Amino acid sequence: MSKEIKIEAKGIDVFYGDNHAIKDVSVEIENKAVTAFIGPSGCGKSTFLRCINRMNDTIDICRVTGDLRLEGEDIYASSVDPVQLRARVGMVFQKPNPFPKSIYDNVAYGPSIHGLAKNKAELDEIVEQSLRRAAIWDEVKDRLDQPGTSLSGGQQQRLCIGRAIATAPEVLLMDEPCSALDPIATAQVEELIDELRQTYTVVIVTHSMQQAARVSQKTAFFHLGNLVEYGETDKIFTNPEDSRTESYITGRIG
Numbered sequence: 079m080s081k082e083i084k085i086e087a088k089g090i091d092v093f094y095g096d097n098h099a100i101k102d103v104s105v106e107i108e109n110k111a112v113t114a115f116i117g118p119s120g121c122g123k124s125t126f127l128r129c130i131n132r133m134n135d136t137i138d139i140c141r142v143t144g145d146l147r148l149e150g151e152d153i154y155a156s157s158v159d160p161v162q163l164r165a166r167v168g169m170v171f172q173k174p175n176p177f178p179k180s181i182y183d184n185v186a187y188g189p190s191i192h193g194l195a196k197n198k199a200e201l202d203e204i205v206e207q208s209l210r211r212a213a214i215w216d217e218v219k220d221r222l223d224q225p226g227t228s229l230s231g232g233q234q235q236r237l238c239i240g241r242a243i244a245t246a247p248e249v250l251l252m253d254e255p256c257s258a259l260d261p262i263a264t265a266q267v268e269e270l271i272d273e274l275r276q277t278y279t280v281v282i283v284t285h286s287m288q289q290a291a292r293v294s295q296k297t298a299f300f301h302l303g304n305l306v307e308y309g310e311t312d313k314i315f316t317n318p319e320d321s322r323t324e325s326y327i328t329g330r331i332g
């Protein structure tokens with residue numbers, strides 16, 4: 079059975095001034111699966127990830143061309159409001175970045191501004207469900223009024239995942255979400271990513287090939303702005319087609 083496609087990119091180019099950072103990239107990202115972007119430093123993984131929720135719009139010198147569709151809808155169309163888009167396509171960053179607010183308010187903020195709750199009871203419910211899904215509810219339920227920054231790094235990252243989930247997104251973009259975490263917190267977040275794919279389409283940038291192999295079903299290998307190879311994670315790691323992919327996964331480039 080063919081899998082449902084959630085995101086379809088065709089002929090995407092990205093420029094930072096004269097720097098051609100992404101070169102004619104086309105890819106189809108599967109619904110409710112984890113797709114990993116791997117490749118050497120500076121190859122364009124984060125740049126391409128940021129195309130998917132138009133975060134590159136916030137970088138003055140950045141220009142994106144090509145066709146990028148979420149469920150068939152052109153996300154670069156002038157009718158699309160990037161703020162609404164980012165509620166549908168949530169993002170988790172490398173460094174946990176809770177707002178300087180309480181744990182509760184970190185999660186409640188997005189649903190409040192997007193009018194997702196009719197009253198306080200509904201908002202409470204969204205906060206609890208989001209924190210449960212982010213596998214952190216039990217650790218924070220008795221301290222919801224304390225600052226998000228009072229949590230450990232691993233807890234802060236799960237709080238940020240809870241915050242991203244709270245606006246009921248369809249897609250979660252994760253840019254090296256474990257790079258600031260210790261091995262135990264990393265294992266917890268990886269386990270969480272595996273659960274999240276039941277509900278969301280997840281795209282993760284990672285420097286760790288072990289992590290890509292553990293958490294993803296699909297892998298895209300980028301090199302010098304090109305998407306060199308894309309396919310089933312097992313295949314990419316055991317029997318890659320392109321010699322550049324093989325060199326990277328065996329540690330000869332990177």
Ligand SMILES: Nc1ncnc2c1ncn2[C@@H]1O[C@H](COP(=O)(O)OP(=O)(O)OP(=O)(O)O)[C@@H](O)[C@H]1O
Pocket residue numbers: 094097099117118119120121122123124125126137285
């Ligand atoms: N905000 C920016 N302004 C200007 N150039 C940028 C910006 N972000 C990225 N670039 C350039 O775009 C290219 C791709 O960078 P990008 O961060 O997407 O790569 P990456 O594969 O995610 O790298 P890393 O693994 O080191 O995070 C690089 O040449 C980088 O210098």
